[in-house]
Amino acid sequence: MTWLVTGGAGYIGSHVVRAFVEAGIEPVVVDDLSSGHRAFVPDGTGSAPAVPFVEASILDTETLVATMRDHDVTGVVHLAGFKYAGESVKRPRHTYTQNVTGTVSLLDAMAQTDVTRIVFSSSAATYGTPDVDLVTEQTETHPESPYGESKLVGEWLLADEARAADATGGTPFRHTSLRYFNVVGSGSPDLYDTSPHNLFPLVLDALLEGRTPASTAPTTPRPTAPACATTCTSPTSPSRTSPPRRRSRRAASSRPSTTSAPATASPCGRSWTRWPA
Template sequence: MTWLITGGAGYIGAHVVHAMTEAGERAVVYDDLSTGIAERVPQGVPLVEGSTLDGDRVARVLAEHEVTGVVHLAAKKQVGESVEQPLLYYRQNVEGLRVLLEAVTQAGVGSFVFSSSAAVYGMPDVDLVTEETPCVPMSPYGETKLTGEWLVRATGRATGLSTASLRYFNVAGAANPGLADVGVFNLVPMVFERLTEGRPPLIFGDDYPTPDGTCIRDYIHVADLAEAHVAAARALRSSPGRDLTLNIGRGEGVSVREMIDTINAVTGYDSPPTVVPRRPGDPARVVASAERITMELGWKARRDLRDMITTAWEGWLHHHPRP
């Protein structure tokens, strides 16, 4: 079986490619390299440069590589940017998915794993977010992910395509320094950047209804996340017609202040954070219930918060060497 992995040169995508190949699966990467890095793709894995909006090119790749399953990670993913450019996000994330699914079904591909997000939930007012928690996305990005789930599920029901939508929570860490997140859009690299520039980390609001007043999130190591994709792909292959929607998290909440304290401890810095006003739309607590994925796939996160910070820091130093 050969898996086409769209966005496979990106931060998460490259981890999925490495996990798939290490598990003995054949992979082909399809990436427009707008944010992906070709060097992340393992040697021996074909890399085809292209957009999911190019249906003819996608169809040729599916045929030439005899693809039997797809893991779709290619997407725009910055919440703020999606608010400023909703048409771009709907074109890339929804129309790109529609074009891809059309090519997939015409080619007779049997399995499709979709990269979704906890952003579909919006601001859930629950201690643990289950897959049945109502989805009320608060950004065009979250809307495109929820629309994508609907499109994937409807296509599966109409064609017999086996599908899985994986709702990621907060991803951090690196399997090796070369695969680390080089963007500065998430909390961990944002704190790294400020520490190494001699500036204090920022906390956006400390008056939330949580034990220390800061937001609480569920962090998942990217290597655990990648292994969940392998488990989902194999489950679809072994059970034709299956339809899964699964959270990927640890089921443990970590506050922003706790995260910054851990980062200071791991990196050796001692920089107290500066509290600034809340950002609009930040929910107080978003923590996954991870029971269903364990029941359905036998998968459970194995790496803890310190593993995430330590490997992320090694990756940061790899890409930002000190003078």
């Protein structure tokens, strides 16, 4: 049983790949290395066995089809995409191309190879700024950026594929979407977040070095303290009751500032609460 991991050379994807290897599941990675690192994918030189790696964009449907056929892929973990909410406001077309058109390309490849199982890396950005302290799968979605909107559209695409399969009597299309909040930590010293846009690694790095946390990234990325990197997720059932829309800046700015954090009920639970401002 082989699973395709798109974005498998990235921060989260590399942890998923290694978790698969440890569980006896054979992964194959497709990544264009726009933000990932080839060194994050085991090449057989260390203790982990080599994992097949294909450097390609998910927009390249033909390469996806060839990869799935060559490796007899039976399922997909879809992590590839443009992940920066703030930057997405400046680059909406790029965001939608990577996250929506890319997902359509992947679904086309899955249809051509009869792959009907997918785990989709969505985002807590689909919620926008919630009006509640406890965010659950039933919390209403109001994305406030092209990034959040594109992730919600991705959820809808999967739900529509499943409905279409049911309507035509084809093989059931099985899917789940995981809405991440801030993912922090490293399961291995050689895997770490190198993004210049993610806050927590910058803050922790500064504290470890005795500096006052600032907005500038350190010159040499360092792994943060071990923490849950791949299981702080929330399986979701996307609803089509309300279209994605952005809250007005006035409405958003009138709320007290809060920071999302995992609930304390479990190390990596399915509901989250927020620290008070």
